[in-house]
Amino acid sequence: MRQRGPLFSLQTIMTLLVCAVVALSLTVTDILISQEIADNTQQNLEDKATTIARIVAHSPLVIEALNGQRAEAEIQPFANDIRKITAVEFIVVMDMQGIRKSHPDINKVGQPFVGGDEGAALEGHELVSIAKGTLGMSLRAFTPIVTSSGKQVGAVAVGILLNNVNQAVAQSRLIIYISVGLGLMVGVIGAIFLARKIKNIMFGLEPKEIAKMLEERSAMLESVREGILAIDTDSRITLANAAALRLFNRAGISGDPVGEKVADCIPNTLMNNVLETGSAELDQELDLFGITIVTNIIPLCVKGKSVGAIATFRDKTEIKQMAEELTGVLLYADALRAQAHEFMNKLHVILGMVHMEYYDQLSTYISKIAHQHQSEVGFIVRHIKDPVLAGFILGKMSYAREVGAELVLFEECFLPVPADPEVIHEIVTVFGNLVDNALEAVVDCPLRQIDVNFSYEDNVLSLEVKDTGPGINDDLKSQIFSKGYSTKGTKRGLGLYLVKRSVEKLNGKIEIASEEGQGTQFKVSLPYKNKDGWME
Template identity: 40%
Template sequence: MRRKWTLQRRLAIFVTLIVLLSLAVTFYMISLETTDTIQEQEEEIALNTARLVAGTNMVHQVLEEDVKVNEELQQYTQYVIEATNTDFVVVLDRNGIRRSHPNPDLVGLPFEGGDEKKTLETQEEYVSTARGTLGESLRAFSPIYNETGEFIGAVAVGITLNQIDDIIGTMLRPLYMGMVLSIIVGGIGAVLLARRVKSLMYNLEPEEIATVLEERSAMLESTKEGIVAIDNNGRVRLTNAEAKEVFRKMGVNENLIGQDVEQVLPGTKLKEVLKSNKPILDRKIRMEGFELLINEVPIRIKHQTVGAIATFKDKTDVAMLAEQLTGVKLYANALRAQTHEFMNTIHVLQGLIHLKQYDQAADYLARFTEVTGHETEQIMGNVKDTVLAGFLIGKQSYIREQGVDFNLDIQGSIPKSEDKDVVYELVTIVGNLLTNAVESVQSKDTKLVELSLRFKENELRIEVSDTGEGMNQEQQEKVFKKGYSTKGADRGFGLALIEQSVTNLKGHLLMTSDIGVGTIFTIYIPFEKQGDNEQQ
């Protein structure tokens, strides 16, 4: 099988041929122009010489004498030939007989060529090309008039074509050298250009590049994560099949290429990534009822940021399964905590009965039943979302297990959210706030944690306070930074998660803290309730 030429060889040959063709055309045009110019110059020289000789008095006198050979005229015309670098100067009488010639033997003989007749007959100047005794030459004719204005003869001045060709060759010689040099330089440049192009293409042949492109495209389209890439202007430049499918589910069916990325992905931070040149990883966003786990990273080529790319995965199905599992887990935790608390109560009752303190046992049992029943009834009656209710019941029992007093204040009814994913963010927010509060009061004599929930005018207010150590100003400025904690290593993620969840819900967070007094977190969240909550 015949081996194909490499891209480098093809490119070098192609560029060299282009250079050769360009130089050939240029040389041809310059040669024509140079030949025409030299031709005109020589014609002008010959015609001016003929005019000069025709106006000489000595020539007039010789023509009016009936002398075939005049040495003075021969010497004069020879001088003119040498001075003007022409090949011949011939003086003719009105009958076309030579009265001078470079070859004295031809003096007195008729002029050869036949082109002299026009001047002899019409007494006009003109230039022609004809063959004479000295070969083919360019000839200029000028009529001669005596002092009375009578036509008495003509002057023929000639330059052989061989001499004109020599002049043209001399003029074009630098052009030949320049052309050869240009071919050499062009060939070297073509080779260097071919090598440079080959290097820029990572030493791959076009067929190899096409194969790599097809492979990359196939991998891009087959991946199960959506991919969206943007340029430096924030315009979408690439989307894969999975991304298009996710957008289609969201009701976006139009071509996304060239659109502003914030119109395609309203929750994206790709433009922020472009400015900071830092990736943002494992972030959750919600769009049109879909939950996406998104990673956004800059695209850098040769130490320059040329764009950014987002990879995301639809977590909606996983979230639905998590909703079911989370509900079961929360109820299980609540039952576990209540079981522990109930067993403690049984142990107390067992002790009192063993001591035959029946009245105290009855009072204790009545008080326990009243407190736990009232708290559970309050939660189940006022918190309409069963996941959140189960979580609060379990968290309440857990906090009491830790030996911490817990006050729960639910002002009015807390409806179920129109967005089913909101409850998971609420669990993250309330859970982390309560956990931090419990930990902060462990070293205090007064161990009190309070949680207040209030829903009013489509806004949910969450307030968690504790009687812990509190924080100074420097600690308050750093407390939401991921990984920062005053409690040791591998901590400092709870408040960062809280801030992210509040941001996801488009809410805002306030914090007040005093050393030795405690800390209060207040969070306001836009909260659209379900339309049928009034009937529930």
């Protein structure tokens, strides 16, 4: 079943998220700022009305008219002029009884002030109030009118209709709303462009797809046997997989090298050269604190631009070991070479005897060689039924004679045809390495003999290889199967390690019996099924 993807794409989610954040931010800003602006607008109108009221109250014309020094009729035109200039709704001048001396409506002059909020002003106090008058609900600023001697002779009321106040506040808020709308629009456009940009940067992949790809790539990098090391343009290590870390630990480089300069961790590295030249270094051998590695280094390029370099490497010993292990090819080659060399030596002897015309001796020599060959071949063919192993044993017998030793097979040797031909390759590896070790052990001994026995019973193959060498002391018995351990010099110690590994691969076991001065005997027991019970 195909896995369902996310309900919304990354681009949609980012667009919605950014728009929501912008909208929320602008809404909070509108709430905070618009209220402040509304309060400031109303306060400004109150201050305006109070200022106008003070100006009128301090006018000599008004004071003198209310004090009886001028005609009260002069107050009406003066107040109307001020009202028109200041764009307020009304300026009402009243005496101490609250009788209007001015009003926008000439018919209201001489009538009592309406609203009921003028009392405090007639008592000598300034105030601002909201009340309903003849012109409707209005914001009113009251100021007492006082003569120079300190006597109050009336009051001034300057009014602004409440509708006009609310309209002014609304106009102030409208600017905020327009700004919020424009900001939201810009936010939406920016969110769309940002989402598309991020989407392009991520190659159009969704986060879940990126996470899956990262997990798969990490798993692949960690599963390969080759060490992988990557650096950036500053020569700093950005990646080292598990195989690389294991090899570094063997070389004595501990800790996580990621983030370090590659030259500080790995001596004689060619990665900096590849970074500088942009040319790959292939199949190069490098010494890593005593471990020889084979490495391939190539530059990393993204869109035609160098972004670093990557190296894959492996222990040269392992590579060599794999080459030697491939179906016993090396062992087959040695055996064939020995046979060819022995055959060439015999041909040279025959050629010499022909030139010297020793025909009688030549006949005897050829008969002896033929008899020996037929005897060996016949014995092996009768007792070793697998042709690959039979040919290999013949080659080893020839090689033994070449180095001055004798390889002897027991008379009771027998090995049927295996049910699984692949088993023979492992047996060749076991037999070939044990015989090679035995030949090296007897090379300086007076008696150079290796006894070999194959026996088969109850689906178990037993292989014994015994030499007349100097033997192995008890301290070395526990170490000879370790990889790289050898008493014969450097770059050795693989033969018995391969023997042990092949035996373990076949679920067998190996035993060693040895005493100093009395030779060494290896006994290998392996599960072995013959082909369809064939025993002929």
